[in-house]
Amino acid sequence: MNSNHQMQGSKLVVKPAVAAVALAVASIAHAQEAKKDEPVQLEKVVVTANKRAQNLQDVPAAITVLNDAVLQRNNVKDFDDLPALSPALSVTYSTQPGNYSINMRGIGTFSLGVGVEADVSVIIDDIPYAMQANAFKDLADVHRIEVLKGPQSTLMGKSSIAGAVNIATKPIDGQWKTKLSSYLTNDHEYRVSGSVSGGLTDTLRMRLAASKSDHDGVVKNLTDGKRLNGSDNTNFIGKFEWNPDDQWSVVFSPRASKFTKNCCVSPLRMMTSTGGLYNLNNGFTYASTSDRIPVSQVLNGIVPGPDNVSVRNDYPAGGKAKDVGAGLKVNYAFGDGGLLANHTLTSITSWSHYQMDDYQDGDGTDSDVLNKTLVGGKPTNLHGGLYQLGNFDVKSKTQEFRLTSPDKGSVRYVAGLFYGKNELGRHLARYPAGTYITDYTAFSSNTNYAVFANGAIDLTPNTSIIGGLRYNKEDLAYTFDSPLLAPTVASRTRNHYEDTASETKVTGKIGLEHRLDAATMGYVTYSTGHKGKGIDLTSTFNDNNFRNGYVPGEDAKSIEAGVKLSLLENRMALDLAVFRTDFEGFQQSAGMTDPDGIFRTQLHSIGNVRTSGFEADLNWRVARDLSLNGSFAYTKAIVTEFRNGPCYNRLNDAGTGSTQVGSGNCIASNPEFGKTNTADLAGKPMPNAPKYKFNIGGQYDIRLDKSFDAFITGAYRWQSKINFRIDQDPTTIQPAFGILNLGAGIKDKKGDWKLSFSVNNVFNKSYAASLGNVGWGNTMWGSTATAPVHVQAWTPARDYQRYYAVRADFAF
Template identity: 55%
Template sequence: MRIPCNEQHAVSLRPAAMAVALAMTALATGNTWADQAPPATTAPDDGTRLETVIVTANKRAQNLQDVPAAVSVLNDASLQRNNVRDLSDLPSLSPALTINYGSQPANNSINMRGIGTYSLGIGVEADVSVIIDDIPVGMQANAFKDLADVHRIEVLKGPQSTLLGKSSIAGAINITTKPIESNWRTRTSTLATSDHEWRVSAATSGAISDTVRVRLAASRTGFPGVVKNLTDGKDLNGSYNTTVSAKLAWTPLDNLEIVLSPHANRSNANCCLSPYTSMTPGGLYQNIAQLPASQVLAGIPIGPGNVAVRTDYPAGGRGRDAGSGLKVAYTFADDSPLAGHMLSSITSYQSYRMDDFQDVDGLDADTLRYTLLNGRPSGFTGGQYQAGFFEVKSRTQELRLTSPDTGKLRYVAGLWYGDNRLERELKKSPVGPIASWYNAHARNTSYALFGQSSWEFASRTSLITGLRLNREDTGYDFTRFAPPPAGTRTPIDYLAKKDSNRDVTGKIGVEHHVDPDTMVYGLFSTGHKGVAYDLTSSLTAAIAAHQPVPAETAKNMELGAKLSLLDNRAMLNLAIFRTNFKGFQQSAGFIDPDGQYRTTLHSIGGLRTSGVEVDATWRASRELTVNGAFAFTRAIITAFENGPCYSVPSADGLSAVPGGNCAPNPRYNNTNVADLRGKTLPNAPKIKLNLGAQYDLPLPARRFDAFFTAAYRWQSATQFSLNQDPANIQGAYGIVNLGMGLKDRKDAYKLSFMVNNLLDKSYASGLANAVGSTWSVKAPNASPHLVNYTTWTPARDYQRYFTVRLDATF
């Protein structure tokens, strides 16, 4: 399951090399970049040409092949064929993406090109934004729910701050829900799996008058999970969701459309448990003689592949989300000075709350009976647990003007306002050193003026420019209460701060259409993420004196080519990139005024991600379509001299000692720190490959046709820990999925069958290693020794399972 592999050194990607690569691409088409001959007459479509892919990455509808940026698109057919349910399914289809899974749902985060937020809390923004129908999600945790009624997902790679603003410094996921149909139609979908997952959804859409159209959609899904709780026999690490949404479109005039889109969701994630995969024999929980592992972990088959735990307190989170968007689009008449321009107003309100809880000791034993408080028995029974909530209220307003697609100059310009109010409360109970209780509020309000243009200053060559002027007002207040077992909210500390910042981001580039089927581009862009606050239980006055943590910035260089080949039967998109991040917001060490070494949130120095990406589709025949995506990504730390250390057992086996290049550093009070310069970022595999195919088999003698699908994905070894612990490396692996089905020619029904993880390859979505921590045997016990244990988070498809799905249209 875990196979460490040696780090391979990649050749640096330099702009000159990238330029040569693009020049060779242009020459390969048989033409130079100037004096092109007129294109040949296109033959009539015989059903083997690719459909045009429309995206809104630049806040206007464009052909994907005309967008000078690295964008991967998952259309409706791809989402349905791969049974995509939520964001966790996307890394299997887009090599640029990975997901970090935390100890509770709000700690999950998205990585783009190896870059993502590793320090979470309401005072730290995400590095990758999620936008649904032009409206950004106020807190990334709210994006980890069912992707219900989704039509298209665009993965925008690299800094997107110019058009999309905050929380887009590493990239963005742009989600478009399904449109309203003109003719009444009802679609239903039902899915069941051999490991007890189920999904049911329905949507109806159509016109109720000449000027009013409506769409109503609802879905319910459930998956118990892949972890087994021996205490009550239930499954864990699954989730349940109920989602309802609507769209109401009113067109009072031919050039005016008003769309109201309310939505609501309830989710229940019973996660995030990590079963033990190894443990030194003879361990005692917290060195308590009455709590030996042999007793409190009885029945758990500790070893590789173990999915059993024992827990007596709920884990996970229950979320409630509700909100609405209102979009007004007015197109100026032909006799107007702004003929053909569209003026859009997009207003939104979102309210999200998640109640989270966790079994801190991860056991079903009576640990508190033996826990000492001030040197005496605590007097409590049961176990250690924590509970709290996140609450986010977001309001946004965007006003933008979009030029027509005709003419030499095309642009979009707008004004932006966004206001987020976040609250976090956490109570760790009931007694002992972990006991704490705090409430924190964070707020950020942003105002921006933005614009982006494309000016065709020469035949087939355009200059791309973009600029965003942004002001952000931020602040927080933090109240610490007397820790449990105090039964009342007795404030013992209060901290607060306000800040205001201005920043400028932009982009400049050139795109050139070598011929109607080939476009090459070069782009330089900058990214920005606002200041941050470390609003966690470790916050003190000394730490607060160093806040806010400075903003993150990024500089990105990208060269690319987009080709339509074989008379539009194939598409090949290439991108070479290099992005440098400065002031990355990450937990690390510092010396506070009283001379103590503490770990808190601050700027660690620098990161760099560079690599090559390829997206391709080939319509080999009317029956066969093949697609693939490849990413080589080298995401490394360029400056982090006081990084975290990992531990290893000492030679005598009695204690834990620092491992790797960890050593005392006089700059940090001679505390052991690791210089992580040149080390890889967590969960950033160097190579990811995705291949897929669908073959449609006509059955002339039947009312239906058959189809067959295949998908394969492979990725290289992955380090899951920032501290570079070799025990936390997931070895390279490949996953094969096969499917088949029947489809009615009139689109009345489609029946699909799939086997997921055909070869039954076990792999982890997270690994951890602990030395001398929760479990130990120390003096005055008779035979003191160190206890080393490891855990894993099994992936959703860590083992083979089967799926059946029925889609029907009425």
């Protein structure tokens, strides 16, 4: 790896800081020149974070808005692209796409079970996803994304305890328009999309959109020559709006998508020795050392190292999913008279069905690892390797009624009722032998009934009290079945568990908003959040889990203060916020590798975690032809209480194997916690939570002649180091890094066509989307019983290396 890959935080910050100062100086010069020529102002940014359309600068909350121009300029494809544009967001990846996690301000949930909700909700056109995994597909036909930071339980529900991502799809055009777009890269990614939109009659309008994307991936499978860690998406979205008169509006929005992620494969990044022999482990033994497979065979063509992206898999990896659903939104606007004069009554009904079949190569090799192996001292009489398969089946239906007051008046409010039922099924099987084998079916359901209200009361023309309240009742149920398995490979009796639970919770918000002048608004708010009880419906579920019952729900208490500024005669919008949120009973799955070599996770209820920090969001129309946007976040997300945290592995003092440590305080066989190895993690940072993160981007238009213009785009992002594991394993740290993207193109003045070219990751900075440390061991890779080997795997990011792209857009 070249020296660029080794640059640490302080070295990387200098270049963007100098560039930012230089850009600011040049921008001010452009702004002064533009001021002489013509008035230049920002366009109003409208958001629906409070379930009503409002100017962003009038909303007393920290929100990052990614509008259509920003999304198009950065070629945003799916949710994985959003953390580059919003510092508050990060994504934690796992062994299969159903277990990805969205983190907000360093807080998220990583759990392998359908019995645990996410901490960050994803909402599209007022309809929440029942399972966060459904968000990891193409963001098809998206118009605007609002990143709502901090607890949003009052308006967005109990799965929004850490925040919410509110997505709005593109509106129906006033006149008939057809749009086509294509995108192609030099590393085998392509996208095509099209839409038709307009009025069918005087009262009926429609929009139909379709898209297809495909990327082979950045990981090379030497077994079959194919690539992994890519995706294939097909999407259809419809929107039909009927306005029979000025009072009624009915919008029906069907959707269907099919997507495949051949993902979650982690090449070997580091191996302390490659001269030994490979042992399958997982409860297997070999009759003699000569039966073990030479590592040279297992790693044929693979050279473990920081730039290795090659694997050998003889079983597919990833998941195939499909999602169908529809929403029906009905608005009725009351007239000028009566008790509800100028109010709007809204009904939102939704139904969705998400299914995914997932699969994984269990041993990560293409060798005949089962040949000559013993289980219980007896030959398996099997050939090939280990494999995993399963499926998710998620059904959801919701109904919401809400009443919205007029935008003007001394009292403004939104009040409503919500009903939602989610049914989540999970089947997982691991075959064919040894302690690796697993077979279970789990089903979880949650039904929610809520009453909510949110609003503001003007005390003076410039000062308002803001507040909200939500009462939520939740009914939960689960079943778990582990069937009888063939006694020749594993001895296990059938287990059946089931239970129900119910709880009620009140969350709310109170605050003060004051407008110093027409361009400056300040606010302070205190809000609470709650996420429901969870149950660890995974392969480790047993009698002890059943006796302990549901893991208690999470509670959050948050204080936030901010100021929203409209500067330079409304050419700049600068939003600043400070915050602190404390979570009690935080639900967190922590993973570890058992002595038999199997990676397992267990759900914990951590005592407390806390996130605090400072954020800034900038939109700047520097000149008529120059626009900038950027964000900065300082986030300190730490564990404040977790006495039974997991330990991590390191080389033992004798140098003969591994031992578990935990930031120097691992207690072996801790009698207080069932004689398991535990570490007190109080004060330690949360996983995948960079302390510093920022991005800046923009576009400069160059006016050429009466027919077309040129443009230049740029985007830079940087983040400080992170640790991917909550056990604080020092070998799973990703150092600080920065990524620069540049682009240029030409466009028709009438907006009929645009052609652009971009270079992504200009300086070719390699970085990991995740790191996994198998730890020090002498049973899987060691040549002898006293020859420990340290193995580490990584997931290369989509843009871990430089690539080029060309894009063409047409409208007619």
